Amino acid sequence: MALVRVESRTRARVPVAAAALCLAAGLPFLDQPFHVDDPNFLALARHASPHPLELYAFRINWLGTDERAFDVLANPPLVPWYLALLSRVAGDREWVYHLGFLPFMALALLGAWRLGRRFATDLPEPTIRPPPPGKVSVAAGPTGRSAPAALWTMLWVGVAPALVVSSHTVMPDLPLVGFYALGVALAIEGMDRGQPARALAGASVAGLSALCRYSGMTVVPLLGLYVVLHRPRAVAAALALAAAAAPLAAWSLASFAIYGRVHWLAMAGFEGQTLEAAAVAHKLVYQLAALGLAVAPAGLLATVMTRGIRLADPLASTTGGRFQPVALLSGASMGALGSALLTWWAGLPGSATFLLLMAGLAGGAALVAGAMEALAALGKGQLYGGRGGAGTDGLFLAAWLIGVLIFNLWLRFASVRYLLPALPPSILLLQRVLPNPDGPAVRYGAATLLVLALSLALSGADRQFAEGYRSYVAGLPPPARTRWFVGHWGLQHYLERAGARALNSDDRKAPHVGDEIVAPVYAWPQDVPEGVQLRLTDRTELPARPGLRTFTVEGRGCFYASLLAPGPTAVWLPFGFSSAPLETLTRWEVVETGAERR
Numbered sequence: 380m381a382l383v384r385v386e387s388r389t390r391a392r393v394p395v396a397a398a399a400l401c402l403a404a405g406l407p408f409l410d411q412p413f414h415v416d417d418p419n420f421l422a423l424a425r426h427a428s429p430h431p432l433e434l435y436a437f438r439i440n441w442l443g444t445d446e447r448a449f450d451v452l453a454n455p456p457l458v459p460w461y462l463a464l465l466s467r468v469a470g471d472r473e474w475v476y477h478l479g480f481l482p483f484m485a486l487a488l489l490g491a492w493r494l495g496r497r498f499a500t501d502l503p504e505p506t507i508r509p510p511p512p513g514k515v516s517v518a519a520g521p522t523g524r525s526a527p528a529a530l531w532t533m534l535w536v537g538v539a540p541a542l543v544v545s546s547h548t549v550m551p552d553l554p555l556v557g558f559y560a561l562g563v564a565l566a567i568e569g570m571d572r573g574q575p576a577r578a579l580a581g582a583s584v585a586g587l588s589a590l591c592r593y594s595g596m597t598v599v600p601l602l603g604l605y606v607v608l609h610r611p612r613a614v615a616a617a618l619a620l621a622a623a624a625a626p627l628a629a630w631s632l633a634s635f636a637i638y639g640r641v642h643w644l645a646m647a648g649f650e651g652q653t654l655e656a657a658a659v660a661h662k663l664v665y666q667l668a669a670l671g672l673a674v675a676p677a678g679l680l681a682t683v684m685t686r687g688i689r690l691a692d693p694l695a696s697t698t699g700g701r702f703q704p705v706a707l708l709s710g711a712s713m714g715a716l717g718s719a720l721l722t723w724w725a726g727l728p729g730s731a732t733f734l735l736l737m738a739g740l741a742g743g744a745a746l747v748a749g750a751m752e753a754l755a756a757l758g759k760g761q762l763y764g765g766r767g768g769a770g771t772d773g774l775f776l777a778a779w780l781i782g783v784l785i786f787n788l789w790l791r792f793a794s795v796r797y798l799l800p801a802l803p804p805s806i807l808l809l810q811r812v813l814p815n816p817d818g819p820a821v822r823y824g825a826a827t828l829l830v831l832a833l834s835l836a837l838s839g840a841d842r843q844f845a846e847g848y849r850s851y852v853a854g855l856p857p858p859a860r861t862r863w864f865v866g867h868w869g870l871q872h873y874l875e876r877a878g879a880r881a882l883n884s885d886d887r888k889a890p891h892v893g894d895e896i897v898a899p900v901y902a903w904p905q906d907v908p909e910g911v912q913l914r915l916t917d918r919t920e921l922p923a924r925p926g927l928r929t930f931t932v933e934g935r936g937c938f939y940a941s942l943l944a945p946g947p948t949a950v951w952l953p954f955g956f957s958s959a960p961l962e963t964l965t966r967w968e969v970v971e972t973g974a975e976r977r
Contacts, residue, residue, distance in 0.1 A: 394530055398488045401537030402481060404831065408547045408838050409474040414845035415939045417549050418872040419452055424462035432637055434459055440881035441867055443905030449638055453646040455630060457590035458551040471876070476549045483557035484546050488537050490560025494803050495532030497567060498772055499810040527820075528810055534827050535677035535806045536560075540953070541669070543834035544841055544929065544938060545796045552796040555591035558584050559598060560803050566602055566619045570611035578615040582622035589627040593643045594800060597782055599623045604778055608771040650790045661949055662793040664740070665941040666784055669795045671742025672735065673938070673953040674802050676833070678809035679742040681826035685819050731956040732934050739952060746805060747784070753777035753808075773811065779804040793941040795953045837954055841929040841938065844961050847921035848902070849873050851964055861894045866902035884908060890969045900963045901930060903944050913967035925958035933957040 413421065419441065426448075427434035434456055435449035442451060462476070469475035536542060545552045562585025569578025582602060588595030602623050606616045627643070634642040653662075671679060753773040783801035787793055852873040855862075862879040864871070871881065874897065882889070882896060884905045890896065896913065898904050907913070929938040934955020937943040943950050 394492055394533060397530060397534050398485065398492075398537070401488055401534070402484060404538070404543060404835060404838075405477075405481060405484065405546050408842055409477045411477060411547045411842045412473060412845040412849035412869055413872045414548055414841070414869045415550070417869060418867070418875075420454070420459055420462055420549060420551070421872065423448065423452060423454070423456070423459035424466055427456065427459045427463040428466070431456070431460060431463075432633055435638065435642070440883060443865075443884045445883055449640075449642065449645070450649065453593070453649055454551060455590045455593060455627075455642065457587060458549075458554055461554070462549060477547060480546065480549060480553055483554045484537075484542070486557030486561045487542065487553070488533050490557065490562070490564045491536035491803055491806070492529050492533040493564035493568065494560060494807060495529030495810065496526070497564065497571075498776060498807045499528035499532045528813075531681075531823055531827075532803075532806055532810050535675075535681070535810075535830075536802055538677055538827055538831040538834055539802055539806075540673040540676070540830070540834040540837050541795050541799055541802060543831075544673075544837050545799060547838060547841065550796065551591040552799050555588050555595055556799040556802060558588040558591060559595060559800050562586070562588065562623075563598060563601065563803075566623070567605060570605070570609070570615045570619055573612045573615060575612075575615045575618050578611075578619040579622050582619035583625070586623040586626040588800075590630055592797075593646065594783070594786055594797065596627055596643070597786055597800065599627075601779055601782065605775055608775055647789075653791050654789070659788050661951075662788055662790075662941055663784070665793040665951055665953075666787060666798060667743035667747065668736060668739030668951055669743070669793070669798055669953040670746055670801070670805060671739035671744075673795045674798050675742065675746055675805040675809065677826050677830040678806045679746070680829060681819075681823050682809055682813060684822045684826055685813060732936075732952070735934075735936075735952055735955060746808065747781070749808060750777035750780045750804075754781060773808070776804040776808050776811075780808065795938050836927050837929055837938070840923075840927050840954075843923055844921075844928070844930055845869050847961050851919065851921065852877055855897075858895045859893060861890060862897065863890050863894060864897040865907065866897075866899040866904040868902040870899055870902045882907060890972070892969055892972060894969045896967045896969065898965050898967065901932075901944050902962070903947075908972075910972060911969060912971035914970050915965060916968050917966040919964045920960035921962040921964070923961045926956060927954060928957045928961070929954050930961070931955040931957035931959070933959050 419439075422437075422439055423434050426437050430436065435447070435452065437448050438445045439448050439451065440446075461479075465476055465479045469479070542553075542556065562581050562583070565581025566578050566585055567581070569575065569581055585598045585602070586595075588598055599620065602619055605611075606620065631641045631643065634640065653659075753770075754777050780801050783798065783804075787797050790797065848868070848870040852870070855877070858879075862874070862877075863882040864874045864879050865882050865884075867881075875881070879897065882905075884907065889908075890911065895916070896907060928934065928936065930936070930943065931954075932943060932945075932948050932950070934952065934957045935948075935950045936952035936955025937950045938953050941950055942948070
């Protein structure tokens, strides 16, 4: 018995050490400047401090003109509320905010671990059950599933570039995936075990994800699908579904009472402005490439290292082995072919861009093809054929992945961070078909370390880009008169903190002769008011070593959006290679305005 207790303590330390490794990877980036859309949430937080429910009752220049925040900031209030609390101790110290977001990464890792224990192996039992009394297996975790498989699930989630790079911002994406993954895991455990209290608590946590980003509302139909597939006890199921929907329902009532409109319904029209066929196809291609390169590269690389080019064969078992793997192999092949056609059609430059696109589309298309094959179980009677089973678990994970992709097609643009809710099912679909986790541990470890190295390289590149804006503003001389700026992202935060003002492109009363205007290339610049004549006074390039970039028009890659200024230009990759400057910033003196000519 003493030996069993030692083995149990050893097994408990391993996932803790693995989680600590993933968390430690973010420590060198705690001082990253505020970046991309961080200023949006910081602005909401400032207005949430005195009036938590009226945080949208102000005007913001984010799209080039002053508009009501309620109309253009398509984000629910939970993260701004949290930032408002952090601001009381953080002040202007970026590292305090970033440190305050690390617990959400811990939630995501814990959720991945628990989901791995439940879904990472393809066992025939319909529900998880603890091992019989007195029976302790070295290879089995507390639920009777494979503990090593759960460990790799957590690691491959924790080293994914999508999670690692997103953890260095103060946007809602990290809290979203943390609440989503852990909440779904606990809710499913409660329903499987017939424990209403656990199901209620887990679903309540999962429901909070909808107050981080509205994509979190997909957790309600996801848990509903699980109820249909596994037929848990009615009390646990009813409590779980009600708890998952409660946070969004409460916020809907509150926003209607304060603003006269339900916020997420108002944002549905704002987001759904790019639903034409070409835009939807573009967002789909970007998401496939991001799946392969930023979301599931560790799982895909481990699969290829273990199975070789027979990537399609193991994925077929997501449906219990009932279907042929032709669709999967075809998915990878079509992804590679599609990258070649897209490179030719869009005129993408460089062999590095082509190779990245081919790898991303091949991996992403193979994963989605496997998920689609699992969804084919709907037509084979598995949905109503009985309680549980390996096939329904594969169907559940496939629906989770495909549902996130479909939801994102509605949004104005695609982004790697919008795919974070699809990170757990992507890894789990691959995990369920890999060989015994005790076997090729060296290959799994090599895949993990390679992807971690990629994530750290991307994090360093992203931090350099963000630091460029902060350093540029810090080095600006005092303006002779008023300093204005066009462009947003982190640049807006630091310029406004230094006293500059965002320029409205339709404001004919400002600026005045002698004022200064700062304009970037990438940070979503807009036009100056009509009739304003400018004289260039300074041009500054932010240099960087050639290599990986999270922003590059040259390499057609952007981690944060499928559209990148100038243009905006359509990009197809989550990141790319470039030798161009990170950014070009110009300063202009106003020499004449339309109002003064009149």
